[in-house]
Amino acid sequence: MGEVTPPFWERPLGTLDETEWEALCDGCGQCCLVKLEDADTGEIYDTDVSCTLLDTCTARCTDYPNRKAKVPDCQQMTRENAGTLPWLPETCAYRLRAEGKPLYDWHYLISGDREAVVRAGISVAGRVISEDEVDAIEDHVQIEGFEAIRVEDEEE
Numbered sequence: 001m002g003e004v005t006p007p008f009w010e011r012p013l014g015t016l017d018e019t020e021w022e023a024l025c026d027g028c029g030q031c032c033l034v035k036l037e038d039a040d041t042g043e044i045y046d047t048d049v050s051c052t053l054l055d056t057c058t059a060r061c062t063d064y065p066n067r068k069a070k071v072p073d074c075q076q077m078t079r080e081n082a083g084t085l086p087w088l089p090e091t092c093a094y095r096l097r098a099e100g101k102p103l104y105d106w107h108y109l110i111s112g113d114r115e116a117v118v119r120a121g122i123s124v125a126g127r128v129i130s131e132d133e134v135d136a137i138e139d140h141v142q143i144e145g146f147e148a149i150r151v152e153d154e155e156e
């Protein structure tokens with residue numbers, strides 16, 4: 001009996017083609033939140049403020065093909081840097097695979113359900129505010145990890 005080929009999300013990142021690479025993203029949107037860096041300590045703080053191009057309801061980039069032109073500091077995930085970006089969430093599929101870890105059960109490639117990432121509390125959909133609507137990003141720092149607030153909470 002021949003060897004069973006593992007699904008692409010279990011293979012090393014370096015072996016994935018472009019379609020497989022793009023499909024690895026769970027769509028959580030956490031990498032599209034603004035981060036603030038302490039100039040003195042280098043410490044990075046999460047915020048509940050999203051990039052201008054993120055649809056805050058769906059956590060999807062609204063112009064993915066042109067994102068680099070519109071948001072020059074949008075971080076391009078690569079096979080080389082996926083395991084080296086300390087601000088990536090521990091749940092990020094690229095980070096997990098770069099570290100040789102399996103995807104979580106809620107990942108759509110495992111669960112078959114694109115909404116499972118929302119129910120698992122990993123997606124930022126409906127939980128963040130766009131940078132276009134924020135005056136002082138400093139007021140939106142999340143000190144203890146990712147504890148994004150709901151937009152409606154902010155408006156109360």
Ligand code: SF4
Binds near residue numbers: 029030093
């Ligand atoms: S954090 Fe990782 S898995 Fe989540 S949207 Fe960004 S690249 Fe995709």
Ligand code: SF4
Binds near residue numbers: 032055
């Ligand atoms: S340009 Fe798109 S992919 Fe890049 S950070 Fe903004 S929303 Fe995310």
